[in-house]
Amino acid sequence: MEHSQEFLKLVEGVQANVREVSVDDTIDRVSKGAKLIDVREDNEWETAHAECSVHLGRGIIERDIVSAFPEKDTELILYCGGGFRSALAADNLQKMGYTNVWSMAGGWTAWNEARAQIAPESSKKPYSVIDWLPYIGGLFAGCGVSIIALGLFIVRNPSDGLLYVAIVLFAVAIMCGSVAFIFRNRANRPD
Secondary structure, three states: OOOOHHHHHHHHHHHOOOEEEOHHHHHHHHHOOOEEEEOOOHHHHHHOOEOOEEEOOOOOHHHHHHHHOOOOOOOEEEEOOOOHHHHHHHHHHHHOOOOOEEEEOOHHHHHHHOOOOEOHHHHOOOOOHHHHHHHHHHHHHHHHHHHHHHHHHHOOOOOHHHHHHHHHHHHHHHHHHHHHHHHHHHHOOOO
Protein backbone atom coordinates (compact mmCIF):
# COMPACT_ATOMS: atom_id res chain seq x y z
CA MET A 1 0.00 0.00 0.00
CA GLU A 2 1.27 3.42 -0.90
CA HIS A 3 1.17 5.96 1.89
CA SER A 4 0.44 9.65 1.44
CA GLN A 5 3.18 12.18 2.06
CA GLU A 6 1.10 13.64 4.90
CA PHE A 7 0.91 10.26 6.65
CA LEU A 8 4.63 9.62 6.21
CA LYS A 9 5.40 13.08 7.60
CA LEU A 10 3.22 12.34 10.63
CA VAL A 11 5.03 9.04 11.23
CA GLU A 12 8.42 10.65 10.71
CA GLY A 13 7.52 13.20 13.37
CA VAL A 14 7.02 10.54 16.05
CA GLN A 15 9.72 8.04 15.10
CA ALA A 16 12.40 10.00 16.93
CA ASN A 17 10.40 9.51 20.15
CA VAL A 18 9.67 5.80 19.65
CA ARG A 19 12.08 2.95 20.30
CA GLU A 20 12.07 0.06 17.83
CA VAL A 21 12.85 -3.60 18.38
CA SER A 22 13.52 -6.39 15.87
CA VAL A 23 11.42 -9.52 15.45
CA ASP A 24 14.13 -11.67 17.08
CA ASP A 25 14.38 -9.30 20.03
CA THR A 26 10.58 -9.23 20.25
CA ILE A 27 10.40 -13.02 20.50
CA ASP A 28 13.11 -12.99 23.18
CA ARG A 29 11.43 -10.21 25.17
CA VAL A 30 7.98 -11.84 24.95
CA SER A 31 9.47 -15.07 26.32
CA LYS A 32 10.63 -13.00 29.30
CA GLY A 33 7.23 -11.40 29.93
CA ALA A 34 6.84 -8.52 27.48
CA LYS A 35 3.35 -8.11 26.00
CA LEU A 36 2.98 -8.14 22.21
CA ILE A 37 0.09 -6.03 20.96
CA ASP A 38 -1.31 -6.15 17.42
CA VAL A 39 -2.65 -2.68 16.55
CA ARG A 40 -3.89 -3.62 13.06
CA GLU A 41 -7.52 -3.52 11.98
CA ASP A 42 -9.92 -6.29 13.04
CA ASN A 43 -9.96 -7.90 9.60
CA GLU A 44 -6.15 -8.00 9.52
CA TRP A 45 -6.08 -9.65 12.97
CA GLU A 46 -8.73 -12.20 11.97
CA THR A 47 -6.78 -13.15 8.84
CA ALA A 48 -3.60 -13.93 10.81
CA HIS A 49 -1.66 -12.69 13.82
CA ALA A 50 1.35 -13.48 15.96
CA GLU A 51 0.79 -16.44 18.24
CA CYS A 52 1.64 -14.58 21.44
CA SER A 53 -0.14 -11.31 20.66
CA VAL A 54 -3.25 -9.61 21.97
CA HIS A 55 -5.39 -7.41 19.78
CA LEU A 56 -5.93 -3.75 20.60
CA GLY A 57 -6.57 -2.11 17.26
CA ARG A 58 -5.26 1.35 16.48
CA GLY A 59 -8.76 2.76 16.76
CA ILE A 60 -9.25 1.63 20.37
CA ILE A 61 -5.84 1.12 21.95
CA GLU A 62 -5.75 4.50 23.69
CA ARG A 63 -9.23 3.89 25.07
CA ASP A 64 -8.63 0.32 26.31
CA ILE A 65 -4.93 0.13 27.20
CA VAL A 66 -5.30 1.16 30.84
CA SER A 67 -7.85 -1.56 31.58
CA ALA A 68 -5.79 -4.16 29.69
CA PHE A 69 -2.40 -3.14 31.15
CA PRO A 70 -2.84 -0.85 34.17
CA GLU A 71 0.85 -0.97 35.18
CA LYS A 72 2.50 1.86 33.26
CA ASP A 73 5.94 0.18 33.37
CA THR A 74 4.76 -3.04 31.65
CA GLU A 75 6.92 -3.79 28.62
CA LEU A 76 4.65 -3.37 25.60
CA ILE A 77 5.73 -4.18 22.05
CA LEU A 78 3.35 -2.98 19.37
CA TYR A 79 3.16 -4.13 15.78
CA CYS A 80 1.12 -3.29 12.70
CA GLY A 81 1.54 -4.14 9.03
CA GLY A 82 4.84 -2.40 8.46
CA GLY A 83 5.74 -0.39 11.56
CA PHE A 84 4.07 2.95 10.91
CA ARG A 85 0.77 2.61 12.79
CA SER A 86 2.53 0.91 15.69
CA ALA A 87 4.94 3.87 15.93
CA LEU A 88 1.99 6.28 16.09
CA ALA A 89 0.27 4.16 18.74
CA ALA A 90 3.51 3.79 20.75
CA ASP A 91 3.96 7.56 20.76
CA ASN A 92 0.44 8.03 22.11
CA LEU A 93 0.95 5.42 24.84
CA GLN A 94 4.10 7.21 25.92
CA LYS A 95 2.09 10.44 26.12
CA MET A 96 -0.35 8.53 28.35
CA GLY A 97 2.48 7.72 30.77
CA TYR A 98 3.62 4.28 29.60
CA THR A 99 7.38 4.11 30.06
CA ASN A 100 8.38 0.83 28.42
CA VAL A 101 6.78 0.92 24.96
CA TRP A 102 8.38 -0.35 21.76
CA SER A 103 7.37 -0.58 18.11
CA MET A 104 8.38 -3.75 16.28
CA ALA A 105 10.45 -2.79 13.23
CA GLY A 106 8.87 -3.98 9.99
CA GLY A 107 5.65 -5.07 11.69
CA TRP A 108 3.66 -8.03 10.42
CA THR A 109 5.69 -8.12 7.20
CA ALA A 110 8.93 -8.64 9.15
CA TRP A 111 7.22 -11.20 11.44
CA ASN A 112 6.25 -13.27 8.38
CA GLU A 113 9.66 -12.89 6.74
CA ALA A 114 11.26 -14.17 9.95
CA ARG A 115 8.84 -17.15 9.85
CA ALA A 116 7.85 -16.43 13.43
CA GLN A 117 4.93 -18.26 15.03
CA ILE A 118 1.43 -17.45 13.78
CA ALA A 119 -1.60 -18.21 15.93
CA PRO A 120 -3.22 -21.47 14.76
CA GLU A 121 -6.72 -20.04 15.03
CA SER A 122 -5.81 -17.10 12.77
CA SER A 123 -6.89 -18.88 9.63
CA LYS A 124 -10.16 -20.04 11.13
CA LYS A 125 -12.95 -17.54 11.53
CA PRO A 126 -15.54 -18.78 14.01
CA TYR A 127 -19.05 -19.06 12.65
CA SER A 128 -22.14 -17.97 14.48
CA VAL A 129 -25.82 -18.48 13.80
CA ILE A 130 -25.90 -14.97 12.32
CA ASP A 131 -23.43 -16.08 9.62
CA TRP A 132 -25.80 -18.84 8.56
CA LEU A 133 -29.09 -16.88 8.59
CA PRO A 134 -28.88 -15.71 4.96
CA TYR A 135 -28.38 -19.32 3.86
CA ILE A 136 -31.24 -20.53 6.02
CA GLY A 137 -33.42 -17.77 4.59
CA GLY A 138 -32.42 -18.79 1.08
CA LEU A 139 -33.33 -22.38 1.84
CA PHE A 140 -36.80 -21.38 3.02
CA ALA A 141 -37.27 -19.10 0.01
CA GLY A 142 -36.20 -21.93 -2.30
CA CYS A 143 -38.69 -24.28 -0.64
CA GLY A 144 -41.44 -21.71 -1.06
CA VAL A 145 -40.65 -21.26 -4.76
CA SER A 146 -40.58 -25.03 -5.24
CA ILE A 147 -43.98 -25.44 -3.61
CA ILE A 148 -45.50 -22.69 -5.74
CA ALA A 149 -43.92 -24.18 -8.88
CA LEU A 150 -45.27 -27.59 -7.96
CA GLY A 151 -48.71 -26.16 -7.37
CA LEU A 152 -48.82 -24.01 -10.53
CA PHE A 153 -47.08 -26.12 -13.13
CA ILE A 154 -47.61 -29.71 -12.14
CA VAL A 155 -50.93 -29.71 -10.36
CA ARG A 156 -52.18 -26.56 -12.16
CA ASN A 157 -54.47 -25.93 -9.24
CA PRO A 158 -52.51 -25.08 -6.12
CA SER A 159 -54.32 -26.06 -3.00
CA ASP A 160 -54.78 -23.48 -0.29
CA GLY A 161 -52.52 -25.55 1.97
CA LEU A 162 -49.56 -25.34 -0.41
CA LEU A 163 -50.09 -21.62 -0.87
CA TYR A 164 -50.11 -21.03 2.90
CA VAL A 165 -46.97 -23.13 3.35
CA ALA A 166 -45.23 -21.11 0.62
CA ILE A 167 -46.25 -17.82 2.27
CA VAL A 168 -44.94 -19.00 5.65
CA LEU A 169 -41.65 -20.10 4.10
CA PHE A 170 -41.23 -16.71 2.41
CA ALA A 171 -42.01 -14.94 5.70
CA VAL A 172 -39.37 -17.02 7.51
CA ALA A 173 -36.87 -16.24 4.73
CA ILE A 174 -37.52 -12.50 5.09
CA MET A 175 -37.18 -12.70 8.89
CA CYS A 176 -33.85 -14.58 8.61
CA GLY A 177 -32.52 -11.97 6.23
CA SER A 178 -33.71 -9.10 8.45
CA VAL A 179 -32.21 -10.57 11.62
CA ALA A 180 -28.89 -11.20 9.86
CA PHE A 181 -28.85 -7.63 8.54
CA ILE A 182 -29.60 -6.12 11.96
CA PHE A 183 -26.96 -8.17 13.81
CA ARG A 184 -24.28 -7.66 11.18
CA ASN A 185 -24.86 -3.90 11.31
CA ARG A 186 -24.68 -3.90 15.11
CA ALA A 187 -21.38 -5.81 15.00
CA ASN A 188 -19.90 -3.29 12.55
CA ARG A 189 -21.20 -0.19 14.36
CA PRO A 190 -18.51 2.16 15.68
CA ASP A 191 -18.48 2.99 19.40
